[in-house]
Amino acid sequence: MKTLIKSSIICAALALSMGSCTKDFVKMNTNPNESAAVAPQTLLAPAIYNVINANLDRNLRINNEFMQVTVTRNDNREFHRYEVRATESEYMWRNWYLELTNIRDIFNRAEEGRQTGYQTYQGISLILDAWVSSLLTDTYGDIPYFESNLGYINNNTSPKFDKQEDIYRDLLLKLERANELLKENVAVESGNAEFDPIYSSDPAKWRKLGNSLYLRLLLRTSHKAELNSVAKIKEILETNASEYPLMAAQAESGILRFQGQEPFLNPFFNTRDLDFNGDKGYSEFFINNLLELNDPRLSTWATEATLGVYGGMQSGYPKGSIPERQSTLQVSLKNTAMPGIIMTYAELQFIIAELAERGIVQKDAEQHYKNGVNASMELWNKTITDAYFDNTKIGFQTDDTQTDRLKKIHLQKYFSLLFTDFQQWFEYRRTGLLDLYTGAALENDGKMPVRLSYPLISQSLNKANYDEAVSRMGGDRINNLMWWQIGVN
Structure with a gap:
């Protein structure tokens, strides 16, 4: 009965959040939860579930076509040919910004309520904020960030677009603060733990996920001296590792385990087999x-x-x-096999393997690479023996160049990132280390798109700030490089 009641509460919370979705630009910057007394834990599951559902939807539609996971047989959908219609930009923009309101409200409600474990809710909020905000800026470039999601507080429905460099700097600060808050290891009230579908509000596990996400973003900016990312990487992995615990096993991965029933139903569960x-x-x-x-x-x-x-x-x-x-x-x-992924232990191991192979940290690149492969297999209930690495396409060879090894790391990372939002696309844009096939009829001069254009609604309802951002970025085209973008075409 206790479980049934909690499931009902979570279902109600999910329904509340899902009902807040709207294409109206003003409402993207307005609190979708009208009750001023809403508790932070009730916002947690809906925000995570809704973001992951949206991520999976466009992972299958956009990321998988760009990254040659799948190919459509619909001649009018041309992501696999590198052609992107402007109307494709709105879906993720709308979903991510809507849930950022809920995520940031978790922090604010926890601070106001000061209930048991409020520090833990704030730490979780900061991690989720960094996760979703990084998805936004890595997809679009300069975005509304510091002034976003404040419409219900100060009626600012025309937020300015911030530079990606400034956004990333703040994302790293948020993850730093999350590490400090969760270090206190304060348990939430026992009756509230089950509102969290990832770690049951365990501060130690959230702390590990936050620091692992920290490394993802630091690696992405490791070639940019402005943020001093390399020094921070060394601190996390070498000089001060005890203060930055990381995911230590596949079981600690940040994954929402879908179920065959509400409230965490696989979003494709009721889809007909043919339509799937x-x-x-x-x-x-x-x-x-x-x-x-x-x-x-x-x-x-x-x-x-x-x-x-x-x-x-x-x-x-x-x-x-x-x-x-x-x-x-x-x-x-x-059914339940497709995981709802924020970040996996396998990805973390491939990150460390790359950092070691590039000589940024003193670690065993091959061992971390093998750890990543084994963890990815474990996620899909597969096991391998050491003989798997005897394959010259997989195992490190004595005559391999650094590029050879990095390509092996990134091919396995590519498979480990299956169904993980746009991470395959982001990583290819960062490194170009996958030998994707060259299609016979690629558009866009054969260049992999490096961003989505801004949604049309932002152009019409926030035009002055849109125009400023576009001028700064050199246009609103899919080939405009971002601040961290090196360029792989």
């Missing part, structure tokens, strides 16, 4: 690499094209030459 795959299939790049790796995850992710044979479709095929669909997504993924 829709008009898409896996790409040649995705399938061919898994075959060359002799990877045990293949059968979990993909169907056979014909009996005993897996195959993929050509990405970037010419218009009017739609290829025959081969292997598709396993329909079991739409």
Whole structure:
């Protein structure tokens, strides 16, 4: 009965948050929860669930097409050809900003209420804020940040766009503060712990996730001297590691485990099997690499094209030459198998492996690489032996160059990031270390897009600030490089 009551409360909270979704620009900057007395824990599950659902939706629609996971057979959807319509920008912008209001309200309500464990709620809020805000700026570039989500406080519905450098600086400060708050290790009231679908409000586990996310953002900016990211990386991993605990096992990954029932139902659970795959299939790049790796995850992710044979479709095929669909997504993924990922232990291990291989930290690159591979296998209930690394496409070889090893790290990281928002795309934009196939009919001069353009609604309802941002960035095009962007095309 106790569990049933709590599930009902969480369902009600989810319904409240979902009902706040709107395309109205003003409401993006307005508190969707009208009750001034709303408790911070009631906002936590809806915010996490809604962001992850939106991330999965556009992961399948946009990221997977850019990154040659899947290929659509709809000639009018052309992400795999690097063509992006301006109308595609609004969905994630709207969803991320709506939930940022809830996430920042967790911090404010915790501070106001001063109930048991308020420091823990504030730390969790800062981590979620850094996560969602980083997704926004890494997708669009300069964005409203310092003045965003304040419409219900000061009626500012036209926030200025901030520079990505300034945003990143503040994101790192938020994660630093989260580490300090969660270091206090203050438990929330026992009756409130289950409102958190990730770690049951365990401050120690959230602290580890926050510091792991910290490393993700530091790696992304490690080539930019402005933030002194390399020094901070060394502090976290070497000189002051005890003050920055990290995820230590796959079980500590930041994952929402979907269920076959409310309130944490897999968003595709009720989708018809035919509609789940829709008009898409896996790409040649995705399938061919898994075959060359002799990877045990293949059968979990993909169907056979014909009996005993897996195959993929050509990405970037010419218009009017739609290829025959081969292997598709396993329909079991739409039940509980597809994880709702914030960040995994496997990704953390690949981050450390890259940092070690580049000589930024003194760690064993090969061991962390193997840790990452094993953790990714574990996530999908697969196990491998050391013989897996005997494959020259996988294991480090004595005659490998640094680039060879980095490519191996990033190919495995690519597979570990499956269904993880836009991280595959972000990482390719950062490194260019995947040997993606070159389609026969790529648009955009064959260049991988490096951002989404700003949504049309921001252009019409926040024009002055939009114009300033566009002028600063050199235009509002999908090829405009961001502050941290090196450029891989």
